[in-house]
Amino acid sequence: MFDEALGDEPKVVELQAWEYARLFMAHPFNRFAWEVEPPQSISDYNSPRMKQIGLFYSRLVRLFMLDFPNDADAETGVDWAQLSEVIELLGPAFVDKHFTTIYTDGLVTDCVLNTDPDEFDQDLEWEDVFALYPEIKKSADKYLGKFRQPPIGEPERDLASYKRRETRLRTAMGLEKEKRKREKKPMSSRKKAKTQHKSDEMVNPEDDATDTETTEESSSSSESD
Numbered sequence: 001m002f003d004e005a006l007g008d009e010p011k012v013v014e015l016q017a018w019e020y021a022r023l024f025m026a027h028p029f030n031r032f033a034w035e036v037e038p039p040q041s042i043s044d045y046n047s048p049r050m051k052q053i054g055l056f057y058s059r060l061v062r063l064f065m066l067d068f069p070n071d072a073d074a075e076t077g078v079d080w081a082q083l084s085e086v087i088e089l090l091g092p093a094f095v096d097k098h099f100t101t102i103y104t105d106g107l108v109t110d111c112v113l114n115t116d117p118d119e120f121d122q123d124l125e126w127e128d129v130f131a132l133y134p135e136i137k138k139s140a141d142k143y144l145g146k147f148r149q150p151p152i153g154e155p156e157r158d159l160a161s162y163k164r165r166e167t168r169l170r171t172a173m174g175l176e177k178e179k180r181k182r183e184k185k186p187m188s189s190r191k192k193a194k195t196q197h198k199s200d201e202m203v204n205p206e207d208d209a210t211d212t213e214t215t216e217e218s219s220s221s222s223e224s225d
Contacts, residue, residue, distance in 0.1 A: 060090070
């Protein structure tokens with residue numbers, strides 16, 4: 001049933017499973033959307049935004065079926081391991097890029113296409129997928145925050161496991177590498193000078209105590225005279 005060429009990437013296989021469930025069980029949209037943006041209210045389960053996220057994933061599965069990994073590596077340069085790591089954020093990023101989500105009293109009431117319908121291509125291409133990577137990279141914290149929340153009515157999730165998941169995702173997008181670079185980045189000469197200046201201004205407690213004793217001795221000498 002599943003595309004064996006993609007069998008090594010569990011998230012890709014899971015996405016395909018949800019798509020087969022949609023087809024055979026007549027679901028209105030691919031319910032992988034519930035995995036990537038857990039519903040926070042009853043209406044979220046069937047909201048216009050959730051439907052658009054699910055529609056994106058149905059298109060993505062069709063793209064998988066049309067482009068086997070070996071061909072994709074040669075023609076489009078698809079990194080399937082990286083794609084599997086970020087796949088859960090692609091749907092929300094796509095909807096945020098092409099649609100405007102309308103909220104009323106905190107609930108999603110509509111999801112309106114914000115581009116010209118004539119220019120919006122219903123058929124997903126690899127270029128459309130790759131264009132989402134910068135969006136994910138720029139707004140990773142926002143998407144990960146939603147992804148971390150449990151669906152309404154479910155207990156709190158194991159944050160430790162999601163922390164590991166986030167680290168893998170950040171590594172796949174190069175965010176972890178950038179973070180380490182920032183942490184290891186040497187201070188600029190100007191910042192070093194400023195830090196040294198502040199350090200020089202700080203009073204050493206031992207020196208302060210010595211100065212106090214010297215002042216008291218001088219005062220005693222003056223009184224004796």
